[in-house]
Amino acid sequence: MSLARPVPVWFGPDESPLFGVFHAPEETTRGVIVLCPPLGREYTYSHSTFVQLATLLTTLGFAVLRFDYRSTGDSFERIEGGEAASGFERDIGFAVEYVRSLGTAPVGIVGMRLGANFASARRGFEPVDAAVLWDPCPTGRSFLREQRALGLFAVVLKSGDDADPLDFPGFKLSPEMSDEISSLDFMESDLGPIAKDGLANRVLLLTRTERVADRKLADRFDLPNVEHREVPGQPKLLNVHDDWPVVPTEGLATIAEWLDKVMPRSSPGIAVPTRSEVTAQVSTNGLGSSADQGAQTALVRERGVRLGPGGLFAIETEGETGGSDPVCVFVSVANEHRVGPGRLWVQLSRRLAAEGFRCVRFDVNGFGDSPPRSGGPVQPVRSVTAIDDVLDVARAVSPEDPGNVVLFGLCSSGYQVLEAALSLLPRGVCALNPSIVFHPPEVTSGGRMDVRRRFCVPEDLALAGARDSRAVRWFKRRLPTPTTKVSHRLWSVVGFFRNGPGARLGNLAQAGTEVLLICNDHEIQPFLESGVSAVRRPELKARLHIEVIHTLNHGLLPSRDREQVTELILDYVLTRFRTQRSS
Amino acid sequence: MLKLGLMQWHAREKRSRITEEIRRVLEEHARLVVDVAELSDDDDLFRLGMTSHASVRVMLALEDEFGVEFPEHMLRRGTFESIASIRQSITELLDTTSGD
Numbered sequence: 001m002s003l004a005r006p007v008p009v010w011f012g013p014d015e016s017p018l019f020g021v022f023h024a025p026e027e028t029t030r031g032v033i034v035l036c037p038p039l040g041r042e043y044t045y046s047h048s049t050f051v052q053l054a055t056l057l058t059t060l061g062f063a064v065l066r067f068d069y070r071s072t073g074d075s076f077e078r079i080e081g082g083e084a085a086s087g088f089e090r091d092i093g094f095a096v097e098y099v100r101s102l103g104t105a106p107v108g109i110v111g112m113r114l115g116a117n118f119a120s121a122r123r124g125f126e127p128v129d130a131a132v133l134w135d136p137c138p139t140g141r142s143f144l145r146e147q148r149a150l151g152l153f154a155v156v157l158k159s160g161d162d163a164d165p166l167d168f169p170g171f172k173l174s175p176e177m178s179d180e181i182s183s184l185d186f187m188e189s190d191l192g193p194i195a196k197d198g199l200a201n202r203v204l205l206l207t208r209t210e211r212v213a214d215r216k217l218a219d220r221f222d223l224p225n226v227e228h229r230e231v232p233g234q235p236k237l238l239n240v241h242d243d244w245p246v247v248p249t250e251g252l253a254t255i256a257e258w259l260d261k262v263m264p265r266s267s268p269g270i271a272v273p274t275r276s277e278v279t280a281q282v283s284t285n286g287l288g289s290s291a292d293q294g295a296q297t298a299l300v301r302e303r304g305v306r307l308g309p310g311g312l313f314a315i316e317t318e319g320e321t322g323g324s325d326p327v328c329v330f331v332s333v334a335n336e337h338r339v340g341p342g343r344l345w346v347q348l349s350r351r352l353a354a355e356g357f358r359c360v361r362f363d364v365n366g367f368g369d370s371p372p373r374s375g376g377p378v379q380p381v382r383s384v385t386a387i388d389d390v391l392d393v394a395r396a397v398s399p400e401d402p403g404n405v406v407l408f409g410l411c412s413s414g415y416q417v418l419e420a421a422l423s424l425l426p427r428g429v430c431a432l433n434p435s436i437v438f439h440p441p442e443v444t445s446g447g448r449m450d451v452r453r454r455f456c457v458p459e460d461l462a463l464a465g466a467r468d469s470r471a472v473r474w475f476k477r478r479l480p481t482p483t484t485k486v487s488h489r490l491w492s493v494v495g496f497f498r499n500g501p502g503a504r505l506g507n508l509a510q511a512g513t514e515v516l517l518i519c520n521d522h523e524i525q526p527f528l529e530s531g532v533s534a535v536r537r538p539e540l541k542a543r544l545h546i547e548v549i550h551t552l553n554h555g556l557l558p559s560r561d562r563e564q565v566t567e568l569i570l571d572y573v574l575t576r577f578r579t580q581r582s583s
Numbered sequence: 584m585l586k587l588g589l590m591q592w593h594a595r596e597k598r599s600r601i602t603e604e605i606r607r608v609l610e611e612h613a614r615l616v617v618d619v620a621e622l623s624d625d626d627d628l629f630r631l632g633m634t635s636h637a638s639v640r641v642m643l644a645l646e647d648e649f650g651v652e653f654p655e656h657m658l659r660r661g662t663f664e665s666i667a668s669i670r671q672s673i674t675e676l677l678d679t680t681s682g683d
Contacts (some may be wrong), residue, residue: 146643159658
């Protein structure tokens with residue numbers, strides 16, 4: 001395996017740079033492979049697959065560029081209507097141009113799902129040596145309908161007159177983006193550009209084994225320079241809702257083996273890029289493009305950094321003139337990488353940097369671009385080590401006073417920032433829908449709960465049993481309202497004396513931490529039932545802000561939920577910390 | 584009387600053809616835990632193992648098969664929860680299309 005650490009890079013148009021990660025092999029480079037990701041939730045699900053593919057290809061002597069299209073991931077926003085508005089297809093052109101600017105090595109492309117469709121248009125670049133079209137979408141329109149229907153069937157999105165048809169689970173498109181995607185069509189359009197001397201000398205088409213539409217697609221690709229194979233694993237990678245995506249190892253091996261076979265072996269090598277910093281314009285009165293109508297703009301600087309003893313990967317964002325304290329620290333969510341739900345961490349970082357705050361978004365160990373802790377599992381699920389990661393990052397970004405930070409997290413990372421806050425006593429902590437009721441992995445494997453877990457409520461707590469006892473159920477049936485009120489009050493008092501999560505929030509407020517808890521009806525319950533309403537002293541209540549949004553989606557998949565949360569967070573940070581700083 | 588009888592016969596034929604096609608699509612795309620042939624028209628497909636992803640595949644296949652497009656207001660679980668509910672939606676869409 002390659003030990004060389006990947007290098008963050010920015011390239012493309014100055015007004016909206018694209019973010020990429022460059023993986024170099026340890027010894028000579030025989031070629032560069034550009035990896036073109038899917039879009040939307042598929043982009044998020046396949047992130048770790050692309051990291052693993054990049055690592056695998058470096059062992060074969062290839063350099064690899066992973067990148068994000070504009071307005072996705074860590075890239076800057078696409079400027080609609082400007083010269084840079086030529087879209088996702090053109091972004092692949094920027095990536096190919098960029099790797100060609102590093103040397104004269106042969107170039108290959110791997111595109112998954114819409115990434116394959118975008119690459120096939122070959123917009124803005126000369127033909128490459130080899131291309132892999134991995135599970136392409138038959139048409140762009142079918143992709144959009146699929147994503148929209150998934151959101152509606154899973155009741156994540158709302159239908160009706162006020163529904164936004166460009167809102168998809170975890171991503172929202174502009175009309176221009178939607179038009180661009182809708183125009184993609186492998187079933188009817190001329191596939192001439194993919195034939196020899198078009199996209200690439202050699203093309204590998206990988207389709208799913210189980211899908212009827214893919215058989216029709218394979219028939220359409222019956223071209224002299226195209227090889228077709230079926231690969232398993234895509235459903236377990238992409239068709240996940242409540243499950244975790246599984247990396248399709250057989251697919252990775254097929255691609256690596258094919259590229260090894262078809263890409264030229266000799267090469268004069270390339271220069272490994274070193275640019276790990278970028279300055280670009282962002283909007284300061286919205287979260288979209290700086291070219292939005294009426295948008296005020298500011299310059300922000302971003303750079304890739306490695307933090308703490310574990311070398312956790314982070315992107316630091318600050319204003320043109322630098323950023324001041326407290327540092328806003330955004331923690332990656334669950335098994336995803338650092339961009340946050342629907343890129344919320346990226347957009348908040350840039351918005352707050354424009355207001356003068358220094359912001360850092362990072363991958364917890366074993367996820368995104370952060371290595372696992374030595375000796376630990378590759379992908380720790382709710383591992384206690386993620387709490388240590390938050391502490392390490394706070395110490396790294398604010399070494400003089402590690403508490404001079406505001407921590408942000410959602411779901412599992414919402415839980416992690418609360419736990420870290422109890423040790424750190426930071427200036428602020430913002431937990432969105434924190435998952436605090438679960439079985440810790442150390443308990444599941446037969447051990448005792450780690451002492452660092454003070455917010456965690458194991459699912460089999462005796463209280464839960466008592467709450468569901470026959471006596472309580474009997475009262476609930478006959479006197480529902482009084483029973484619920486008495487029950488909440490009772491569990492609140494019990495929880496307070498047991499020092500439950502609600503009481504712990506009170507402890508944080510007492511220590512001077514500004515707490516912002518944003519939850520839906522369901523996720524607020526363990527706090528309500530464990531002493532949070534027992535926090536009555538006015539000075540503590542002033543530091544404990546609890547916002548319950550009844551219909552808030554757990555993962556903030558609808559854009560409306562992200563917008564609501566954004567307003568609350570901006571208000572919290574700007575009123576609580578900007579005032580303190582200037583005074 | 585004869586005309587009425589013929590119309591009823593046509594309606595029954597159409598209904599039976601639609602049901603047959605729906606069952607074929609379900610067999611290919613729904614990934615149910617039971618044999619599609621054993622399903623009654625009112626069985627809950629989601630309870631029988633159809634996931635959100637599978638229901639989207641069913642939707643796209645039905646659109647291909649019948650040459651219709653489910654409008655946004657029909658994109659909900661209720662539309663795809665049983666053979667009967669799917670048939671009702673398809674019939675409605677086909678009637679709208681032929682009425683145009």
